[in-house]
Amino acid sequence: MPVSESPRIPVALSSSSVYPLGVAETFSMAEDLGYDGVEIMVTHRAETQQAEVLNSMVEKYGLPVMAIHAPTLLLTQQVWGSAWDKLHRSAALAKEVGAGVVVVHPPFRWQGNYASGFADGITRNEEETGIIFAVENMYPWRAGGREATMYLPHWDPVPEPYPHVTWDFSHAATAEADSYEAVRALGGRLRHVHLTDGWSNGFKDDHLVPGHGEQRVAETMELIGSADFAGAGFEGAVAVEVSTRTARKVGQREQMLAESLAFARKHLKQE
Known part of the structure; x- marks a missing residue:
């Protein structure tokens, strides 16, 4: 490989992108459309929590699980017990299915000791x-x-001491943040990307197909895809996390996911 050429950055399909369909449909669509793997969001559905189910899908479709999204959303607070238990079980599941990354949201302000000890706990859990x-x-x-104030220490991970960060373009749009500047500031701490888009509209979290909102998604993806990003190239994966719940016509969901994958390939310079 020439020195100037960066390694191929894998593009995964998040299971949240096919909701309300399930794990099997995630793998099937990812294979059909040419994705490199999948990200599994742990929810109330048993299939998202069971390594044997996920591993059977990996074997059937030949696609790896690249990340596990811990059940730290407001809607999944009843899944897997306490806040730290959620992270421990997510890490165990990641190990069982061969994924190296767990995506986790910052704590809610009412989560007491979990919130106050979150940064140290994240570092400790990585080491353990x-x-x-x-x-x-x-x-x-x-x-x-x-x-x-809903999150502690803050909704923005850039100034916090986390060793690794996931950047979500739709969340950035809702926060009225500049993704390009944030990603550049994160540098080598950026480990995972949720590829999507959105509008600065107060509270609505759009999760649009990339290029359909106002974030600097193309420019940021080109930065991530550059060989000298953070001095050594981006070492993580990009996961398409778009909302396809508006799809009504036959093939419309697949079209949205194919367009998102094409956007990723183009701006990561992988076409």
Whole structure:
């Protein structure tokens, strides 16, 4: 490989992109469309929590699980017990299916000791498990023109001492953040990307097909795909995480996911 050529960055399909369809459909669509692997979001559905199910899909479709998204969303607070248990079980699942990354949201402010000890706990868990915990950027919650403090220490992981970060373009749009500048500031701490888009519209988290919003997605992806990003190239994966719930016509969901993959390949210079 020439010195100036960067390694191919894998592009995965998040299971959240095919919701309300399930794990089998995620793998099937990823294979049909030419994705390199999948990201599994752990939810109330048993199939997302079971290594034997996921490994059977890996064997059937020949695609790896590249990341596990821990059940740290507001809607999955009842999955897998306490906050730290969620992370421990997510790491165990990641190990069982061969994924090296767990995506995790920052704590909610009401989560007490978990929130206050989160940064140290993330570092400790990485050291103990050998799994990377990539903390995802979120956004402020706004109501009536006021901003509520929902996350501790903050919704923005850039200034926090996390060893690894996941960057989500839709969350950045809701937060009115500049993804290009944030990714450049993260440098080698950036370990995982949720490829999507959105509009700066207060609170709605759009998760649009990339290029359909106002984030600097193309420019940022080109930065990530450059051979000298962070001095050594990007070492993680890009996972398409777009909402396809508006798909009504036959093949419309697949079209959205194919367009997202093509966008990734183009701006990562992999065409």
